[in-house]
Amino acid sequence: MIVKKKRNKFLSIRMVRFLMKFIGFWPAESKTEERLLNAILGYTICMIAMGLWIEATEMYLGKGDFYAITYTACSTMPIIIIMLKICIFLSNRKELLNMLRYTEDNFWCAQYDDYGNKVLERINKKGIILICMFTFFVQGTVFTYMLTPIIENIGKNESDRILPFNLWIGIPTSVSPNFEILFVCESSTLIYCGVCFCCFDNLLGLLNIHTAGQFKILQHRLGTILKRVEGTGIVRSFDEKGNRKVYQEIRECIMLHHDLIWYSEKMGGIFMYTTLCQLLVSSVMLCVAGFQMFLVSTYAYLPSPRVSVSLLEKARGTFIRRLIFIAHTNGCLFQLFVITLTANDLMDESRAVGDAAYNANWQVLPHEENRDVRKAILLIMMRSAHACSISAGGFFPVSLETFMAVLSTAASYFTLLRKFLE
Numbered sequence: 001m002i003v004k005k006k007r008n009k010f011l012s013i014r015m016v017r018f019l020m021k022f023i024g025f026w027p028a029e030s031k032t033e034e035r036l037l038n039a040i041l042g043y044t045i046c047m048i049a050m051g052l053w054i055e056a057t058e059m060y061l062g063k064g065d066f067y068a069i070t071y072t073a074c075s076t077m078p079i080i081i082i083m084l085k086i087c088i089f090l091s092n093r094k095e096l097l098n099m100l101r102y103t104e105d106n107f108w109c110a111q112y113d114d115y116g117n118k119v120l121e122r123i124n125k126k127g128i129i130l131i132c133m134f135t136f137f138v139q140g141t142v143f144t145y146m147l148t149p150i151i152e153n154i155g156k157n158e159s160d161r162i163l164p165f166n167l168w169i170g171i172p173t174s175v176s177p178n179f180e181i182l183f184v185c186e187s188s189t190l191i192y193c194g195v196c197f198c199c200f201d202n203l204l205g206l207l208n209i210h211t212a213g214q215f216k217i218l219q220h221r222l223g224t225i226l227k228r229v230e231g232t233g234i235v236r237s238f239d240e241k242g243n244r245k246v247y248q249e250i251r252e253c254i255m256l257h258h259d260l261i262w263y264s265e266k267m268g269g270i271f272m273y274t275t276l277c278q279l280l281v282s283s284v285m286l287c288v289a290g291f292q293m294f295l296v297s298t299y300a301y302l303p304s305p306r307v308s309v310s311l312l313e314k315a316r317g318t319f320i321r322r323l324i325f326i327a328h329t330n331g332c333l334f335q336l337f338v339i340t341l342t343a344n345d346l347m348d349e350s351r352a353v354g355d356a357a358y359n360a361n362w363q364v365l366p367h368e369e370n371r372d373v374r375k376a377i378l379l380i381m382m383r384s385a386h387a388c389s390i391s392a393g394g395f396f397p398v399s400l401e402t403f404m405a406v407l408s409t410a411a412s413y414f415t416l417l418r419k420f421l422e
Contacts, residue, residue: 354384
């Protein structure tokens with residue numbers, strides 16, 4: 001009961017657990033819950049498949065129209081990346097669930113001292129901000145997609161009503177009750193895809209900052225082990241029992257450091273390919289969303305002889321349409337920021353363990369009596385030389401530099417598309 005209460009103490013963990021259970025990816029505590037999560041996972045796959053079918057239909061109906069293709073691409077690419085992530089995690093589902101069980105038992109439910117509790121509190125606050133902001137932007141995009149047809153249908157006849165996404169199913173889609181039923185189906189699919197879009201990245205961000213927090217706690221332990229050592233005279237007054245105690249404490253730190261490195265590599269292996277897919281698609285998504293904002297602005301507010309009347313008549317430059325792409329851009333930017341920021345924290349804190357070991361007053365230890373202690377500290381420093389990181393497909397580590405590189409690539413793509421339009 002105490003362990004369960006501690007696990008539910010932090011809001012950020014409860015939020016991520018809810019989002020992951022909402023799509024069926026979380027360790028089950030009973031057979032009944034396991035069957036329920038499997039059913040939810042099957043429903044998730046069906047909803048994503050329906051979203052892909054809707055986007056494929058709209059892409060087919062808009063073929064030949066460059067604006068329609070780029071407009072549909074903004075909503076199609078998130079569905080594709082969601083399906084890719086689900087397929088990758090399904091192939092590694094057992095490893096993912098085992099890693100989450102290990103995280104709950106050793107990170108979230110472990111006993112900490114005052115410093116460790118303060119670190120977890122800071123992690124919780126940071127996690128709440130990142131998760132809430134990212135989820136807000138994603139669901140804001142969903143809301144604008146749902147709000148667009150509602151506003152544009154005001155004052156129209158029943159035969160002219162439009163859905164959030166175009167459909168061709170062999171029956172009239174604008175008449176009642178077909179319109180209402182299809183609107184509810186598309187909206188529910190849209191909301192579910194929005195949850196799927198943010199849940200995996202929220203999980204990765206939370207795991208990154210908690211692992212970075214464990215490295216920070218390790219740094220504090222290394223800094224306090226030899227806190228008593230203030231001078232050579234005090235160290236020489238240690239008896240053999242005192243020396244063994246110091247060595248045992250440092251040995252425990254070595255084991256903890258080894259476990260954290262193993263955990264980071266395990267986490268990096270699970271999220272490696274999903275991170276690569278996300279980074280590759282993010283630049284294109286940012287480019288297309290920015291291009292759509294430019295296109296809406298051009299056609300709606302800067303009409304010229306090159307702009308056809310049909311585009312204006314179709315209301316493609318309305319304010320609500322611009323909000324869609326503004327929300328898309330914000331969601332993509334913050335998604336990229338969450339992944340790169342938390343991965344950068346992991347790199348910094350894992351590398352800082354070596355500095356903490358070097359600054360642990362080992363230089364005042366007598367050489368002969370504490371040779372094992374020096375070797376242990378040297379081992380920690382050598383292991384920390386290679387920072388733990390989340391790699392993108394094994395090609396390069398993800399950091400804030402990756403964030404800037406993706407933005408630069410997106411700007412290049414945007415310039416290319418704009419030249420193509422001109």
